[in-house]
């Protein structure tokens with residue numbers, strides 16, 4: 164039996180899992196190390212495969228209220244702004260893949276998820292619980308936290324992100340792979356920008372070894388950007404760092420004036436620099452009463468906007484598996500069998516997608532179409548488990 168479920172981490176993966184489990188009649192408890200649920204200011208693209216899942220757990224109207232449905236996706240030359248490719252998103256995505264495509268502020272998505280979870284169970288999320296390790300007994304599992312009493316449950320789901328303690332305790336401390344890419348992220352008030360930048364879609368500017376994607380969030384009041392630069396080494400302490408906009412502008416010296424204006428209007432203390440890491444795909448996510456989900460199981464590069472999407476799909480399949488099978492082993496096996504090949508394929512595809520953005524040769528339309536067809540069409544709510 165597995166009626167008592169502990170989730171470690173209240174990120175997008177952990178909260179979606181909690182809500183999906185509540186919808187199946189479980190009462191999961193989420194333990195988060197931070198004092199609040201939240202995120203540094205950044206946007207996120209929700210592709211139709213993840214929106215299908217969020218609809219399934221009752222969040223469609225909240226998304227319509229808080230997210231933006233972009234008109235189109237446009238690719239431009241980095242210096243001339245010439246359009247290389249333009250593809251419609253609004254309506255087309257729903258007609259082709261069965262769900263809309265959204266842009267949303269990450270903090271808004273986390274707030275939608277946590278409100279829904281707390282609406283179902285006011286005690287479901289416990290903050291300030293820094294998980295350290297678990298001891299798997301034959302008939303239960305005990306989870307330990309810094310300065311807190313241990314918590315006993317039937318199963319533990321590790322949703323604690325790329326630096327997962329749960330994963331380390333299950334499978335050892337293998338090095339994350341630096342992918343040779345650094346991401347700069349910022350959020351700029353739209354009113355400070357010229358109209359040409361405030362497009363109602365996502366715009367990707369492509370150069371050699373660099374690219375930038377920007378799109379509106381929060382009613383188009385802000386433009387979120389992610390600027391990716393290929394760099395041989397990541398020499399900073401830690402994985403993310405508050406960064407100087409002047410350093411970023413140096414990287415984009417010869418780029419179009421719209422790009423430079425966007426970057427230079429980043430408010431103080433609102434530009435972050437991330438070393439992009441992933442991990443070698445695992446062939447097993449489960450040990451006894453514990454399994455992994457989201458970035459803890461399969462961190463990936465952001466180039467296909469599929470990190471959260473995979474966490475959200477995992478959550479739906481895991482909740483369905485736990486509902487279908489009362490035996491923990493069978494439920495975890497079913498979850499893993501359905502998810503592991505797809506998630507690991509996306510880890511590799513996301514690495515490969517670097518060349519779509521940062522190599523000026525090749526048919527962009529064909530590359531983009533090939534990249535998204537299989538990904539957006541997937542439906543975690545109906546896949547056979």
Ligand SMILES: Cc1cc2nc3c(=O)[nH]c(=O)nc-3n(C[C@H](O)[C@H](O)[C@H](O)COP(=O)(O)OP(=O)(O)OC[C@H]3O[C@@H](n4cnc5c(N)ncnc54)[C@H](O)[C@@H]3O)c2cc1C
Pocket residue numbers: 171172173174175176177194195196197206207208209292293294295322323324325326327328346348389437456457458459463465468469470471472473474
């Ligand atoms: C530049 C960039 C852009 C991206 N853009 C997109 C996009 O457009 N679309 C998309 O789908 N994905 C995108 N991603 C990927 C996405 O951000 C991640 O895949 C997603 O956040 C993973 O969710 P998660 O819940 O698995 O992990 P996380 O979001 O990392 O959440 C983990 C949670 O666990 C908590 N935690 C960690 N350790 C402990 C502990 N010991 N005890 C208790 N709690 C703990 C953390 O505080 C956190 O709240 C992007 C990533 C980057 C870097």
